[in-house]
Amino acid sequence: MATAGREAAARLTTDRDGSQLRLLFAGSWTTANLADREAELDGTLNRRALAGVERAVLSLDQVTHFDTAGAWATLRTARRLRDAGVEVAIEGAGADRQRLLEAVEQTEPAPSPPRGLRFPLSFLANLGKLTLTLGADARALTGFLGLTTLVFLRALLRPSRIRFTSLIHHMQKTGVDSLPIVGLLAFLIGVVLAYQGADQLARFGAQIYTVNLLGISVLREMGILITAIIVAGRSGSAFTAQIGTMKVNQEIDAMRTIGLDPVEVLVLPRALALVLVMPLLTFYANIMAILGGGLMVWVLLGIDPAAFVRQLHQSLNVEALLVGMIKAPVFAFVIGLVGCFEGLRTGGNAESVGTQTTRAVVEAIFLVIVLDAFFSVFFSVIGV
Amino acid sequence: MEQDPAIRIKGLLTQFGSNVIHKDLDLNVRRGEILGLVGGSGSGKSVLMNTIIGLRRPNAGSIEVLGQNVDQANSATLKWLSSRWGVLFQDGALFSSLTVRQNVEVPLKTHTELSEHACAELAEIKVGLAGLPPDAAHKYPSELSGGMRKRAGLARALALDPDILFLDEPTAGLDPIGAASFDSLVQELQRALGLTILMVTHDMDSLYTVCDRVAVLLDRRIKVGTIAELMEDSHPWIAEYFGGPRGRAAADARRRVTDGRKT
Numbered sequence: 001m002a003t004a005g006r007e008a009a010a011r012l013t014t015d016r017d018g019s020q021l022r023l024l025f026a027g028s029w030t031t032a033n034l035a036d037r038e039a040e041l042d043g044t045l046n047r048r049a050l051a052g053v054e055r056a057v058l059s060l061d062q063v064t065h066f067d068t069a070g071a072w073a074t075l076r077t078a079r080r081l082r083d084a085g086v087e088v089a090i091e092g093a094g095a096d097r098q099r100l101l102e103a104v105e106q107t108e109p110a111p112s113p114p115r116g117l118r119f120p121l122s123f124l125a126n127l128g129k130l131t132l133t134l135g136a137d138a139r140a141l142t143g144f145l146g147l148t149t150l151v152f153l154r155a156l157l158r159p160s161r162i163r164f165t166s167l168i169h170h171m172q173k174t175g176v177d178s179l180p181i182v183g184l185l186a187f188l189i190g191v192v193l194a195y196q197g198a199d200q201l202a203r204f205g206a207q208i209y210t211v212n213l214l215g216i217s218v219l220r221e222m223g224i225l226i227t228a229i230i231v232a233g234r235s236g237s238a239f240t241a242q243i244g245t246m247k248v249n250q251e252i253d254a255m256r257t258i259g260l261d262p263v264e265v266l267v268l269p270r271a272l273a274l275v276l277v278m279p280l281l282t283f284y285a286n287i288m289a290i291l292g293g294g295l296m297v298w299v300l301l302g303i304d305p306a307a308f309v310r311q312l313h314q315s316l317n318v319e320a321l322l323v324g325m326i327k328a329p330v331f332a333f334v335i336g337l338v339g340c341f342e343g344l345r346t347g348g349n350a351e352s353v354g355t356q357t358t359r360a361v362v363e364a365i366f367l368v369i370v371l372d373a374f375f376s377v378f379f380s381v382i383g384v
Numbered sequence: 385m386e387q388d389p390a391i392r393i394k395g396l397l398t399q400f401g402s403n404v405i406h407k408d409l410d411l412n413v414r415r416g417e418i419l420g421l422v423g424g425s426g427s428g429k430s431v432l433m434n435t436i437i438g439l440r441r442p443n444a445g446s447i448e449v450l451g452q453n454v455d456q457a458n459s460a461t462l463k464w465l466s467s468r469w470g471v472l473f474q475d476g477a478l479f480s481s482l483t484v485r486q487n488v489e490v491p492l493k494t495h496t497e498l499s500e501h502a503c504a505e506l507a508e509i510k511v512g513l514a515g516l517p518p519d520a521a522h523k524y525p526s527e528l529s530g531g532m533r534k535r536a537g538l539a540r541a542l543a544l545d546p547d548i549l550f551l552d553e554p555t556a557g558l559d560p561i562g563a564a565s566f567d568s569l570v571q572e573l574q575r576a577l578g579l580t581i582l583m584v585t586h587d588m589d590s591l592y593t594v595c596d597r598v599a600v601l602l603d604r605r606i607k608v609g610t611i612a613e614l615m616e617d618s619h620p621w622i623a624e625y626f627g628g629p630r631g632r633a634a635a636d637a638r639r640r641v642t643d644g645r646k647t
């Protein structure tokens with residue numbers, strides 16, 4: 001290898017002559033070789049070896065290769081010796097190495113990083129911080145809700161402000177593209193519901209009511225919840241990652257300086273796309289879940305499709321469908337809002353894009369379920 | 385005796401689809417020299433650099449770095465090579481989740497068995513050598529200005545005291561004083577450590593003050609020579625480049641400095 005010389009080991013010999021100590025550096029003192037010599041270097045400098053030494057000479061004559069790591073090792077040795085009260089001289093450094101030694105000596109060590117609190121205090125401090133941020137987050141999200149609503153209303157008054165290309169693009173991404181996964185999961189949920197219902201109701205000889213159970217629970221709750229959770233995980237996270245990456249690239253700042261409103265350009269088309277698409281997705285999920293359940297009761301209980309539809313017809317009214325569907329645009333808006341909001345709050349680096357995406361999904365699903373609980377209470381109060 | 389060159393490129397062909405960037409390109413970079421690489425925007429300087437350091441495979445031709453063929457290197461050779469070169473990318477390319485010191489420690493921890501403590505101290509030296517204030521060591525890249533990010537990138541490139549340093553537009557976007565101090569830093573490091581440096585730059589002052597030779601990337605090939613030699617060249621782009629107002633101003637400034645030294 002052309003640079004095989006570099007690979008030669010670093011050698012250190014010590015030579016004691018009365019009160020004078022000679023440290024003879026030889027070979028290649030480079031970053032790659034230093035690891036082997038680190039411990040040895042420290043060993044020669046212990047108290048016993050230094051007893052009675054008044055003068056030390058560090059000789060670099062025999063060194064073949066020397067870089068900043070070598071300079072550092074030399075200087076550190078010199079400093080240790082001086083600290084032990086020994087007079088130190090460095091010999092045999094040519095002009096170049098002397099310059100390097102000086103350059104390295106001039107660099108200052110970094111101040112130690114600020115130290116954090118210890119356990120019991122740090123726990124309290126974190127708890128306090130968390131509580132405060134929770135409050136601040138809630139306030140910021142509410143503020144963002146207001147801002148987005150204003151932009152929404154303004155756009156409704158002047159629809160020409162809506163970016164239709166972007167809107168259609170996001171409807172495609174969040175709606176059409178998610179049909180397979182939403183359909184499959186809804187179908188499977190239908191299967192599970194029917195199976196569990198049939199199992200329990202069969203004990204009372206009321207198998208036929210499995211159909212009622214399936215219809216009501218899918219239309220009122222399961223269809224919309226499954227859809228909302230998939231959309232939050234699939235599209236809400238995508239919003240955060242897209243907007244967050246743009247934030248890291250300073251694209252958002254660039255937009256602002258050009259006079260574009262990021263809420264109008266980025267948030268509006270995404271949130272609006274979700275609001276338009278989610279009711280359709282929910283309706284589709286409802287159908288798929290009932291299909292799955294219908295198949296299951298046919299196989300399990302022998303209720304054929306005609307009987308299934310008849311029973312479904314008797315047990316359901318249009319209200320059950322509306323109760324589910326009315327939640328769809330609300331959940332969609334919340335998911336879109338949280339996704340974009342967390343994206344816009346991304347800090348300056350790649351890691352925070354990841355953190356924010358996780359937060360967006362968790363927050364969106366949390367809010368969807370809390371809102372669902374509110375809806376349930378509300379509907380029971382008005383008696384639907 | 386002519387020593388083995390640090391980098392030897394023969395008959396390089398680079399293309400993206402039908403877009404040919406380099407064709408029949410030859411270049412030798414001598415050991416211990418600072419070679420400036422210039423060329424119009426989009427002429428393929430960054431692509432050439434990426435090809436030399438093995439991030440892109442050449443479509444044809446061979447590239448040898450320190451006597452090793454980069455294209456056919458096995459993983460052990462590539463690892464050895466990557467400890468022998470340092471790269472400063474055009475926009476720093478620092479790891480954003482690590483502090484400046486941790487960024488510099490990454491190559492040290494990858495290629496050596498130094499103790500935690502030694503890594504930290506060496507990294508701090510590199511941070512200082514690159515001209516950053518000591519307290520920058522614990523900052524994250526997002527907390528630094530563009531010029532400081534360049535310096536942090538240089539500190540990382542220098543972490544292992546490499547043989548070859550690749551710098552992609554190191555002084556672009558720095559203030560003139562910062563750029564001048566960056567230039568003298570590069571020169572000083574070159575002298576002290578015997579580095580070979582390939583530097584993409586459009587900074588006329590850098591070309592005049594630090595570069596031993598200049599390579600011009602033109603019509604998909606490279607013409608290389610000292611500035612004095614290149615100024616004799618009849619190619620209109622080269623004439624415009626060195627004979628234009630900026631080129632002349634830098635040449636004048638250079639002449640004043642050297643004259644001042646003589647008297």
Ligand SMILES: Nc1ncnc2c1ncn2[C@@H]1O[C@H](COP(=O)(O)OP(=O)(O)O)[C@@H](O)[C@H]1O
Nearest residue numbers: 400403405423424425426427428429430431432
């Ligand atoms: N990944 C890529 N795919 C296609 N074309 C590319 C790619 N990277 C660079 N190019 C093209 O190669 C040419 C040279 O680019 P580059 O080396 O970055 O220019 P510069 O000389 O300004 O550094 C440009 O025309 C660019 O369009």
Ligand SMILES: [Mg+2]
Nearest residue numbers: 429430431474
């Ligand atoms: Mg470039």
